[in-house]
Amino acid sequence: MIIFDIIKQQFKKDIRTQGFYKNLAVNIILGIFALYMAAVLLVLGFSLDDILESAHDTLNPTQLFNGAFAYIILGGLSLRIMMQQLNTINLPPYQILPLRRRTLVNFLLIKPLFNPINYISLLVVIPFAFQSTAKYYGSFAALRFIIIFIFFIWFDSLFASYLKRKFTSGFLSFIILIAIIASIALLEYFKVFSLFTLSTKVFGYVVLKNYGLVLPLLMAAGAYLFNVWFFSQNFYAERFNKKTKQTAVGTEGLGFLNKFGVIGDIIALEIKLILRHKRTKSILYMSGVFFLYGLLFYTNDIYKNNYGFLFFIAVFMTGLLMLMYGQWIIGWNSSHFDALMTKKIPVRSYFDANYFMLLAFNVLCYVITTPYFYFGTKIIYLHSAAFLFNSGVNIYLLLFFASYNAKRIDLSKSSAFNYQGTTFKNFLIVMPIMFLPMILIGIITLISSLAVALWSISILGVIGIIFRQQLISLCVNQFNKRKYKLTEGFREVE
Numbered sequence: 001m002i003i004f005d006i007i008k009q010q011f012k013k014d015i016r017t018q019g020f021y022k023n024l025a026v027n028i029i030l031g032i033f034a035l036y037m038a039a040v041l042l043v044l045g046f047s048l049d050d051i052l053e054s055a056h057d058t059l060n061p062t063q064l065f066n067g068a069f070a071y072i073i074l075g076g077l078s079l080r081i082m083m084q085q086l087n088t089i090n091l092p093p094y095q096i097l098p099l100r101r102r103t104l105v106n107f108l109l110i111k112p113l114f115n116p117i118n119y120i121s122l123l124v125v126i127p128f129a130f131q132s133t134a135k136y137y138g139s140f141a142a143l144r145f146i147i148i149f150i151f152f153i154w155f156d157s158l159f160a161s162y163l164k165r166k167f168t169s170g171f172l173s174f175i176i177l178i179a180i181i182a183s184i185a186l187l188e189y190f191k192v193f194s195l196f197t198l199s200t201k202v203f204g205y206v207v208l209k210n211y212g213l214v215l216p217l218l219m220a221a222g223a224y225l226f227n228v229w230f231f232s233q234n235f236y237a238e239r240f241n242k243k244t245k246q247t248a249v250g251t252e253g254l255g256f257l258n259k260f261g262v263i264g265d266i267i268a269l270e271i272k273l274i275l276r277h278k279r280t281k282s283i284l285y286m287s288g289v290f291f292l293y294g295l296l297f298y299t300n301d302i303y304k305n306n307y308g309f310l311f312f313i314a315v316f317m318t319g320l321l322m323l324m325y326g327q328w329i330i331g332w333n334s335s336h337f338d339a340l341m342t343k344k345i346p347v348r349s350y351f352d353a354n355y356f357m358l359l360a361f362n363v364l365c366y367v368i369t370t371p372y373f374y375f376g377t378k379i380i381y382l383h384s385a386a387f388l389f390n391s392g393v394n395i396y397l398l399l400f401f402a403s404y405n406a407k408r409i410d411l412s413k414s415s416a417f418n419y420q421g422t423t424f425k426n427f428l429i430v431m432p433i434m435f436l437p438m439i440l441i442g443i444i445t446l447i448s449s450l451a452v453a454l455w456s457i458s459i460l461g462v463i464g465i466i467f468r469q470q471l472i473s474l475c476v477n478q479f480n481k482r483k484y485k486l487t488e489g490f491r492e493v494e
Contacts, residue, residue, distance in 0.1 A: 038123055045127035052132070061132040062145070063200055066207065070199035073152055074181050076121075080160035084112075105231045109158065109224060118153055125149045137208060145207050151216035158223035165230055262345060266353035273332060274325075279409065280332065283324045290320055291368060298375045307450050308442030311457075314382040315437055317369045319390035321361035326398035327405070327430060329354050330479075334408040334490035341487060347476050351399060355472060358398065362391050378450075385454040385461070386437075392464025394433050399475040403482040406489025 052061035059067070112118070126146055134142035187193040206212035274280040297303050297313050316323070325332075333340055366387045373380045437457060444453035464471060 034120075038120060041120060041123040042127065045124040046131065048124060048128045049132040049135075059200070060136050061128070062136055062207070063204060065128070065132075066203035067196040067200040069152075069203040070195050071181070071184075073156065074184075076153075076156040077160055078181065080156050081163055084157070084160050084164070086161060086164055101231075102228075105228060108231075109161070109227050112157055112161070113154060118157060119150070121153070122146070122149065133207070140210075141207055144210070144213060147213060148203075148206060148216045151213070151220045154220040155216065155223050158220065158227055162223060162226045162230060165227070165234075262349045263353045263356065266345070266350060267357050270332075270353070270357055280325070283321070287320050287324065291317065291365075293317065294369065294372045298372060298379060307445045307453065308438045310378075311382055311386060311441040311453075312434060312438040314379075314386035315390060315394070315434060317372070318366050318383050318387045319362055319394060320365050322358045322365070322390060322395060322398065323430065323433070325361065326358050326395070326402070328409055329358070329398060329402045330486065331402070331405050331407065331409045331490075337487060337490045341483065347479060348472070351472050351476050351479070354399060355395065355468070358395050359391055362387060362395070381451075381454050385458045388458045388461030388465075389437055390461070392461030393437075396464060396471045396475060397433055399472070400478055403479045403486060406482075406486045408490045 048065075049061050052064045055061075056064055129142040129145045130139075133145045184193070184195050188195060202215075206215055274284070294313060294317055297310065303309055330337075366383065369383060372383065440457065441450075441453045444456055
C-alpha cells in the first residue's frame with residue numbers, strides 16, 4: 001500500500017538525520033524509563049482486580065471500571081490535547097507526484113495510531129480484563145473489553161488531533177476539558193448528576209453485548225471523518241494560514257524594563273521569546289499542572305517524616321520555572337545566536353540578565369506555592385529553605401552548565417514529548433541539582449534534626465546570593481571558553 005510506503009520513507013528520513021544519532025543517548029535513557037513505567041503499569045494491571053474487589057460492596061471490579069470509563073476517555077482526551085504532537089509531512093515533494101490527497105491525509109491520520117506509546121495503558125487493561133472481566137462474564141466479554149478500549153484510544157488520538165488543528169490552541173482546549181471534567185466531578189460529588197452511574201450502564205451494555213462494539217467504532221470513525229473534513233477545507237498551506245492568522249502577543253507592558261539599560265532590554269527580549277513561541281509557551285502551560293504535585297505528597301502520610309523527599313518536592317515546586325527553562329537558557333537563542341554574538345552586548349550583561357530573570361521565576365514560583373503553607377509550618381520552612389537554595393546555588397549551576405548544551409532548539413514546536421535539542425547532558429545537569437539537596441537533607445536529619453538541615457541549606461543559599469558577582473564571573477569565564485563550540489553546534493539544523 002502507498003501509505004505504508006510513505007511511512008517507510010518517513011522512518012528512513014528520521015533515522016538518517018544527524019540528530020537521530022546525536023540523540024541516541026537520550027533515547028536510551030528514555031527507553032530505560034519507558035521500560036520502568038511499563039513494569040509499573042503491568043504490576044498495576046495484575047493488582048487492579050484485587051484493589052477494586054475491596055473498593056465496593058455491591059459492584060464487581062469490571063462494573064467499577066465501566067463506571068470510570070467515561071472519566072478515563074475525557075482524561076485521556078485532555079492529556080492528548082495538552083501533550084500529543086501533531087503528525088506532519090513535507091507536502092511539496094508529494095504534491096507533484098501522482099498521489100491522491102486522501103492518501104496523504106490518511107497517512108497523517110493513521111501514522112500516530114502505530115505509535116506504541118498510545119497502547120501503553122493496555123498493560124493495565126489486558127491483565128485486568130482476563131483476571132476480572134473473564135471471571136465474571138467470560139473470555140469473549142474480556143476480549144470485547146480490550147477491543148473497546150483500543151477503539152477509544154483511537155478516538156482520543158484522532159479527536160484530540162482534530163481539536164488541536166481546528167482551534168490551534170491546545171492549552172485552551174485542555175482548560176475547557178479540565179473545566180468540564182471538574183464540573184462533572186462536582187455534580188457527582190453533590191449528587192446532582194452521576195456520570196459514574198450512566199457510564200456503568202452504557203459501558204456495561206457495550207461490553208456484554210456482541211454488537212456493543214459498534215458504539216466505540218462509530219466514535220473512532222466519527223473522529224476520523226472530522227479530521228478528513230478539516231483537511232478537505234485546509235489542504236493547501238496558504239489557505240490554512242489565512243484561517244489561522246497569528247495574533248501578536250501583547251508585550252507592551254515591558255517598557256518599564258528599559259530603565260535598567262542593556263540588562264533590562266535583554267530580559268524584555270527573553271520574555272517576548274517565551275510568549276511568542278510554542279516550545280517556550282508550552283513550558284508555562286505544563287508548569288500549571290506541575291504546581292499541583294504538592295497535593296500528591298504533602299497530603300500523604302507516607303511522606304510525612306521523609307524529610308529528604310519532601311525537600312526534593314519543595315525544590316522542584318519553588319524552582320519549577322527556573323529548572324524547566326534554565327536547562328536551555330542559552331539554547332533558546334540558538335536560532336539567532338550568531339547575530340547575538342555580533343552585537344555590542346557584554347557577556348557579563350547577558351548573564352546578569354539571565355540570572356535576574358531566573359531569580360524572578362523563583363520568586364514567582366514561591367509566591368504561587370504559598371497556598372501549600374496551609375499544610376503546616378513545616379511546609380513554610382521547607383519552601384523557604386528550598387527557595388534560598390534554588391536562588392543561591394542551583395541558579396549558578398544552571399548558568400554554568402548551560403554552555404555545555406550546544407544543540408539547536410526548534411522553538412516552533414511544542415515541548416510535550418519533544419526531546420529535540422535535548423542531550424544526555426541535560427539529565428546529568430538536572431540530576432545533581434534535584435537530588436543533591438535531597439541527599440544532604442537526609443544525611444543531616446539523620447545526624448541532627450530537620451531544623452539544622454534546613455538552616456544549613458538556607459545558609460548555603462544566602463552565601464551564594466551574597467557572592468553573586470564572583471559566581472557569575474565563573475559562569476562568564478566558562479561561557480567564553482565554550483562560545484565557539486556553541487556557535488558551531490547551533491548552526492547544525494537537524
